[in-house]
Amino acid sequence: MKTSAWIFMLSVGFFFPIAFVYGYLTDFDELVGFPAILLVGGMTLMIGVFLWLREKKSPPLASDDLDAEIEDEHYEYGFYSPWSWWPILLCAGAALTFVGVAVGWWIMPFGGVLAVVGLVGLVYEYDRGAHAH
Structure with missing residues (x-):
């Protein structure tokens, strides 16, 4: 979860500057692209903050451990019908x-x-x- 939080937080540092570059190149006349890229940056910020706060309250995941094995992931994937049409x-x-x-x-x-x-x-x-x- 820590890795996911870092990825989302780093993407905020990409989307916000790109939004202003896009706005500058279009002279802020284009009313869809600039706010849309800002909103994408805001959404990634919300997800990154949520994952960062959640990571502090939950136990470490196997994906955060560099020495983890595949069988350390113990998720319940559910039931799927093998012969269903x-x-x-x-x-x-x-x-x-x-x-x-x-x-x-x-x-x-x-x-x-x-x-x-x-x-x-x-x-x-x-x-x-x-x-x-």
Whole structure:
């Protein structure tokens, strides 16, 4: 966590000067880029401060130890369905919805229905049928 905090805090030192260079090169007439780069710098500052404060209250992570082994990370990654086809349907629906934004709004409802069917199928996959708990 300490490394992540340093990375975010160092990126603040990049975004703030770049914002002013960008503003100077555009004579501060461009009303989107300068404030947007400043906001990105502010957001990285907030994340860096949060990680820095959180690092003081939590035990050291294995990623902060230079002599750590891979098995020292002991996260719970969750349960994933190994033979499920529902994520493919869900991704196809999301892709079709985003294609609808780019190509034509009339495609979005078809993608939305497909995505909802895939999401409901994925959520309730282990509540019925052969894999019911």
